[in-house]
Amino acid sequence: MYIAPQITHDIKTERADVLPPLPNVLRIIPIIFYAIAALSLGLLGLTVYQIRGATVGLESAQKRAQETQRQIEETRAARATLENRAKLAANVLQWVEGATALQPLAVALGRSMGTKAALTELTLSRDEKAPRQIQLALKMQSADALQIESTIEAVRQSSFRPFSAKQSQEGNRVSYEVSLIHQAAPVPKEISESAPANE
Amino acid sequence: MNRKHLAAIIVTLLIVVFFQLSMTIRARLSKIEKELLDAEMSANSAAALLVGEQAGLKNMQDNSAEMLEFLNRWGDAMSIFDTPDSGELAVAARVKDAELVTLSQRFEVTKNQNESIPRLIRAHLTFEDDYAKTLNWIGAIESEFPSSRVTSLKIIRGETGNDIRATLVLDLPLPLARITGTP
Numbered sequence: 612m613y614i615a616p617q618i619t620h621d622i623k624t625e626r627a628d629v630l631p632p633l634p635n636v637l638r639i640i641p642i643i644f645y646a647i648a649a650l651s652l653g654l655l656g657l658t659v660y661q662i663r664g665a666t667v668g669l670e671s672a673q674k675r676a677q678e679t680q681r682q683i684e685e686t687r688a689a690r691a692t693l694e695n696r697a698k699l700a701a702n703v704l705q706w707v708e709g710a711t712a713l714q715p716l717a718v719a720l721g722r723s724m725g726t727k728a729a730l731t732e733l734t735l736s737r738d739e740k741a742p743r744q745i746q747l748a749l750k751m752q753s754a755d756a757l758q759i760e761s762t763i764e765a766v767r768q769s770s771f772r773p774f775s776a777k778q779s780q781e782g783n784r785v786s787y788e789v790s791l792i793h794q795a796a797p798v799p800k801e802i803s804e805s806a807p808a809n810e
Numbered sequence: 811m812n813r814k815h816l817a818a819i820i821v822t823l824l825i826v827v828f829f830q831l832s833m834t835i836r837a838r839l840s841k842i843e844k845e846l847l848d849a850e851m852s853a854n855s856a857a858a859l860l861v862g863e864q865a866g867l868k869n870m871q872d873n874s875a876e877m878l879e880f881l882n883r884w885g886d887a888m889s890i891f892d893t894p895d896s897g898e899l900a901v902a903a904r905v906k907d908a909e910l911v912t913l914s915q916r917f918e919v920t921k922n923q924n925e926s927i928p929r930l931i932r933a934h935l936t937f938e939d940d941y942a943k944t945l946n947w948i949g950a951i952e953s954e955f956p957s958s959r960v961t962s963l964k965i966i967r968g969e970t971g972n973d974i975r976a977t978l979v980l981d982l983p984l985p986l987a988r989i990t991g992t993p
Contacts, residue, residue: 651832655835661839669845669846675853676849676856679853679857679859683863693867693871697870697878699926700878700881702925703884703885704877706927706959706983709959712949713963714945714952730965734964736964737961
């Protein structure tokens with residue numbers, strides 16, 4: 612195998628050969644050196660290419676993480692808004708539940724009076740802490756023993772449930788006190804009937 | 811030292827520099843790959859978290875849909891009055907329009923325990939007028955201002971004929987902010 616002497620230099624000083632030259636096969640060493648050098652450069656280039664690829668991937672992953680984080684923040688903000696709305700709705704519901712119309716009940720109580728009874732005083736008051744609960748107190752003059760039954764029936768028909776009733780009677784004068792709680796779902800009030808003038 | 815020795819030293823130096831450069835670049839690649847791995851893990855865990863958050867939001871939307879629908883229906887009714895004066899004027903105008911015989915009429919602003927409705931316009935009204943006229947007026951107020959609350963109503967016989975004396979306390983809500991149907 613011929614290898615040009617310019618490529619595979621002999622490093623020894625120029626002197627007369629005292630020993631026979633190295634075997635020709637050892638000239639492969641510089642060739643291996645060049646091959647390794649070329650391979651190293653190639654690997655270096657490959658590494659730089661990998662760095663570029665990894666950098667692009669890193670930027671992409673970071674961008675994706677940031678975008679996801681932004682969506683998480685948006686979702687949390689939406690959730691907080693929704694919680695506030697739900698809390699507001701609960702507060703409004705609480706108010707509305709304690710704002711049932713009393714006029715239809717007052718009218719119904721007036722109408723429940725029979726011919727032998729006369730309502731002298733009617734008081735409807737809400738409990739300050741539990742406005743759904745209404746205290747009904749009425750005084751009437753009645754010769755009819757069943758009048759209270761009619762009055763309670765009128766209360767029930769007005770979607771109120773009576774409980775804790777107290778009744779006292781002195782002659783024809785009847786006092787009746789009862790707690791009421793509205794049973795229907797809270798809906799906007801609609802009063803279809805006006806109170807008749809003859810009651 | 812001849813040219814060949816010099817060349818050998820330069821080649822050795824180049825090898826050392828090349829080796830150092832390779833090591834530096836490899837170290838940089840390792841660092842970036844580690845950062846990439848961390849970023850991927852971070853992005854994946856964030857994506858999983860997002861799925862959980864979105865599921866929670868969806869669940870909450872489903873659960874609160876009925877309440878929000880309720881709020882949509884009641885928002886306008888709850889926001890009729892934004893100042894104490896507006897409520898006072900509205901009630902006083904309706905009393906005047908109905909020509910009710912008014913024995914007393916007083917308005918005050920009171921505190922309320924409800925967080926969203928921290929204040930109320932409280933009207934103390936006493937009328938002595940015809941039974942039907944008075945009760946119709948109360949019914950009309952409750953109908954026109956559905957968020958109003960008659961806290962107390964006392965009815966006794968009036969001085970004459972079909973008259974009654976009605977003493978009522980009427981609360982009108984003053985919400986913290988205007989309640990609207992949509993966020």
